[in-house]
Amino acid sequence: MSSVCLCKTVSRAAANELVDALQAHGYCYLKHDAVSPTLLKEVKTRGRNFFTSLYPSLSEFHKESLRTEMGYRGFYRYVGASGRDDAIDCFSIGRDIHDPQRLRQDYYASAGWESSEYMPKISRVNPWGPLLEVSPNAGREFQQTLLTYYDACHEVSMDALRHIACALGIKPAQNNGEQLPDDAIDEDYFVSNHSKRDHNLEVKFYPQLGRVARSKPIAEVRGASEKNPTGPKVLRRKTASAEPLLPMAAASPGSSTDRSARNASPSTTPASSPLVRLDKHSDLSTITLLAQDVMGGLEVYDETKEAFIEVPVLEDALLMNAGMFLERWTDGFIEATPHRVRSVGTEDRCSVVFFCFPNHDAVIDPMLQANDNPALAQAASFTAGDMMPPVV
Incomplete structure (x- = not known):
């Protein structure tokens, strides 16, 4: 698959190519001036060195200072799909500000939490x-x-969301009955809901099975969600109001359950293979940007064929897939990508994953098909934080 070149100026051709790839394959490759091949190589190299050199050199006291029971802003460990001897190490950061509570406190306060809880x-x-x-x-x-x-991934994500808005034909909101041009597009519709830059960047390290001793905290990836129907490309904002969704469980920010099928060629590796390290799931994000080392290991799932396809590695491009927020926003027109990770060869694997999150207090208003009756809409509006793990 070729890569899509993005910039701040939205190209309709690139927009259509991006969305078509997401629908056909569940992922696409992006090239953007903000993420040079040099930066990609550097972040993967330093990410690997963190787990093989920097972190092991710390004392137990300093290691404990890094650990997080929330699976966010610090070091933590997953239980992999092969059982409790399958350790997947992670180091996570969020937006680097001295008062990160201001990114989410409005949501928690309005949701009725006690200040001491959040x-x-x-x-x-x-x-x-x-x-x-x-x-x-x-x-x-x-x-x-x-x-x-x-910062570079935020820039890429916002430009990707502008292109997606363009491809979907999202119309600006009308004020006081103003007449809008037929070709008017609200390119910043998704971007405006990510204004706090409150994302999650994770470096993940998959050592050979059995090579890392167990340690706490250990987080299991879990969650649950529903599938929404697809619709035509022309979408508009929904005006009907509805009750918010209930919170969805997920131990790691950005990870949730398996999703629906993708049109892909089958892999020779069965779903029950012992080499599987991270089982089938979809990301609890708007979009996810992945940089994986040459070992690869990412696979997307075709539910119809009940098989996986290995996703090739392009070392000079980012791999982007759709997350569950984007699926809910588009009422299933763009589906969250079901995928898994398995071991390839006998070496350790390292990847760097950027989960693009909407603001916690952003209202996710599922769009309707053109000419739909809002009174018949089944998808409910909800606040983004309602879908996020409450421990984060």
Whole structure:
């Protein structure tokens, strides 16, 4: 598959190519000036070095300072699909500000939480301190690389969402009955709901099975959701109101359950293969940007054929797939991509994953097919934070 080149100026051709790829394959490759091949190589190299060199050099005291029971802003460990001896190590950061509680406190307050329940959790800053104290040079290089990459991924994500809005033909809201041109497009419709830049960047390390001793905290990826029907490309904003959805369980920000089929060629690896490290799931994000090392290992699922296809690695491009927020927003027209990770060869695997999240207090208003009656709509509006893990 060729890559889609994006920039701030929306190209209708690139917009259609991007959405067509998401619908046909469940993913697409992106090239963007904000993420150069040099930056991609650097973030993957420093990410691997964190787990093979920097983190092991820390004392137990400093390691404990990095660990997070929330699976966010710090070090934590998944239980992989092969059981409790299958450890997947993760280091996560969010937007690097000194008062991160301001990103989510409005949502939690309006949702009726007591301040003591949420403030200690949403106030957690990125834990650079132990790294800079023990290994100033390596820690600073790791910090600067991740922060540069975080900002670059935000820029890529926003430009991707502008192109998606263009391809979907999202119309601007009408004020006081104003007449809009037939070709008017609200390119910033999705972007405006991501204004807080409140995302999650994770470096994930998959060591060979049995090579890493168990440690706490251990988080299991879980969750549940429904499938929505698809519709034509011309979409408009929904005006009917409805009750919000209930919160969905998920231990790791950005991960949830398996989803619907994709048109893909089958893989020779059965779904029950012991080499599977992260079982079939879809991302709890708007979109996800992935940089994986040359080992690869990502596979997307075709439910009709009950088989997976291995996703090839393009080392000079980002791989993008749709998340569950985008599926809900488009009422299933763009579906969240079901995928899994398995071991390839005998070496360790490292990937860097950027989960693009909407603002916690953003209202996700599922769009209707053109000419639909809002009174007959089945998809309910909800606040994004209602779908996020409440522990985050």
